[in-house]
Amino acid sequence: MAVLDRTRTPVEPSAAAGRAAGGLGVGLALAALATVVWSGSFVTARGLHDSVPPIQHAFWRWVVAILAVAPFGARAAWRQRAVLRRHVGFVALASLLGIAVYNTLVNQAGMTTSAGNMGMIMAASPVLMAVYERIGGARLGPRRVAGTLIACAGVVLLVSKGSLTPDFAPGDLWVVVAAVCFGSYSALLRRKPRELGGVAFLFATFVLGALMLLPVYAASVAVQGGFEVRAGTALPLLYVGVVSSAVAFFAWNKAIAMVGAARAGVVYYLQPVCVAALSYVVLGESMGWAQVGCMVLILGGVVLASVASPRFAEPATRRGAGRS
Numbered sequence: 001m002a003v004l005d006r007t008r009t010p011v012e013p014s015a016a017a018g019r020a021a022g023g024l025g026v027g028l029a030l031a032a033l034a035t036v037v038w039s040g041s042f043v044t045a046r047g048l049h050d051s052v053p054p055i056q057h058a059f060w061r062w063v064v065a066i067l068a069v070a071p072f073g074a075r076a077a078w079r080q081r082a083v084l085r086r087h088v089g090f091v092a093l094a095s096l097l098g099i100a101v102y103n104t105l106v107n108q109a110g111m112t113t114s115a116g117n118m119g120m121i122m123a124a125s126p127v128l129m130a131v132y133e134r135i136g137g138a139r140l141g142p143r144r145v146a147g148t149l150i151a152c153a154g155v156v157l158l159v160s161k162g163s164l165t166p167d168f169a170p171g172d173l174w175v176v177v178a179a180v181c182f183g184s185y186s187a188l189l190r191r192k193p194r195e196l197g198g199v200a201f202l203f204a205t206f207v208l209g210a211l212m213l214l215p216v217y218a219a220s221v222a223v224q225g226g227f228e229v230r231a232g233t234a235l236p237l238l239y240v241g242v243v244s245s246a247v248a249f250f251a252w253n254k255a256i257a258m259v260g261a262a263r264a265g266v267v268y269y270l271q272p273v274c275v276a277a278l279s280y281v282v283l284g285e286s287m288g289w290a291q292v293g294c295m296v297l298i299l300g301g302v303v304l305a306s307v308a309s310p311r312f313a314e315p316a317t318r319r320g321a322g323r324s
Contacts (some may be wrong), residue, residue: 001266009046023160024258024259024263025241026155026203026254026258027254027255027258027259027263027264028259028263028264028267030251030252030254031251031252031255031259031260031264031267031268033247033248033251034251034252034280035267035268035270035271035274035288036270036274036312037243037244037247037248037251038248039119039175039271039274039275039278040239040243040244040278041103041106041111041240041244042106042115042118042119042122042261042278043088043115043275043278043279043282044111044113044236044239044240044244045106045107045109045110045115045118045164046115046118046279046283047056047115047236047282048107048110048233048236049107049110049111049231049239049282050112051222051227051228051282052227052233052237053224053227053235054104054107054110054223055104055107055207055213055216055217055219056217056220056226056227056311057107057218057222057237058100058104058107058213059210059213059217059309060237060241061103061216061237061240061241061244061245062099062103062206062209062210062213062245063210063241064178064237064238064240064241064242064245065206065241065242065245065246065249065294065303066203066206066207066210067241068241068242068245068246069097069199069202069206069246070203072158072186072199072205073199073203076197076199076200076203077199077200077203077207079200080195080196080197080200083193083195083196083200084196084204086193087193089195090188090191090192090193091196091201091205091208092208093188093275094185094189094201094205094251095191095205095206095212096186096209096212097181097182097184097188098181098182098185098186098188098205098249099205099208099209099212100204100208100209101178101181102114102178102181102182102185103178104128104179104213105175105177105181106118106122106174106175106178108171108174108281109171109172109174109178110171111171112169112170112171112174113169113170113171113172113174113175114259114279114283114285115274115275115278115285116272116275116279116285117169117171117172117175118171118175119271119272119274119275119276119279120272120275121155121172121175121176121179122175122178122179122182122271122272122274123151123155123204123269123271123272123298125179125180125183125186125265125268126185127148127152127183127265128179129183129187129261129264129265129268130144130145130148130178130199130226130261131311132183132184132187132261133187133190133260133261135227138194142219143267143304144263144266146301146304147276147300147303147304148266148267148298148299148301150221150297150301150304151230151269151297151300151301152300152301153297153299153301154269154295154296154297154298154300155269155272155294157290157294157297165253169198183265185201186252186256186261186264186265187261189253189256189257189261190256190260190261192253192257198253198257199250200255201253202246202249202253206245214233215216230239239323243272252264255267256304258289259261266301269298269299269301270298272295272298273295273299276295288312
């Protein structure tokens with residue numbers, strides 16, 4: 001039977017369900033795209049640890065990202081300048097957590113820990129996203145909770161190497177703080193004002209994040225000196241600036257708006273799998289059977305949580321589900 005609406009053409013329930021499923025699929029695909037692309041950032045952070053200081057790495061990443069987004073982002077930000085001024089506190093907090101601090105900590109971690117460890121620890125951030133969503137009143141559903149716990153168990157086993165007394169490097173602790181920042185940033189996105197467009201928001205956060213890094217960048221250059229510009233440093237910075245920043249952040253922000261931080265966060269558990277594979281191919285970092293077994297847990301948890309019943313999904317019209 002059609003669902004009647006006095007002002008709209010009758011819509012079959014099956015058609016509405018199909019559109020909802022299609023939106024869910026697109027949102028999860030965007031989250032997966034961002035996750036896979038970001039995996040290369042951890043490999044880059046580790047690969048450049050002895051040639052580009054962490055703060056300089058982060059600063060030039062965002063300079064490149066600003067240039068990549070500027071052709072369409074600058075115009076959008078200018079059109080929405082009044083909206084940006086009204087919500088400057090929100091935009092500044094997002095810039096601090098997701099742009100200035102998070103990526104700088106990841107680069108710092110790359111000095112003393114492996115890319116694989118960074119990806120594994122960062123995969124714990126969806127737990128914080130789900131906690132924020134639950135505090136905000138979202139019903140996560142039993143399958144999504146179970147999937148999240150299974151994937152989290154796989155991450156813990158990967159980091160601890162199956163031991164009850166894991167041996168953390170200093171870089172591992174930097175990544176823990178980075179995971180908290182990223183989880184908080186992702187949860188914050190669900191409260192993005194509806195009137196603030198995604199492109200304008202993205203460009204504004206890139207600019208503000210780079211400005212926040214400018215003083216510490218200048219101090220780094222003064223104390224450590226600059227880095228040698230060559231193919232081995234410029235190409236990775238182009239990758240993290242254009243692909244890992246402009247493309248991945250847009251995809252992630254759009255995914256959050258479509259499916260929510262908790263569900264997108266579950267897809268983020270794929271990251272340690274991607275990082276482990278990339279670090280093995282690019283950096284020669286080892287991956288044993290124990291890691292493979294833990295990755296099976298992670299993937300299984302992702303699948304279980306991603307197919308959770310739609311009746312537990314966050315409503316698309318709830319406050320903060322901004323357009324991107």
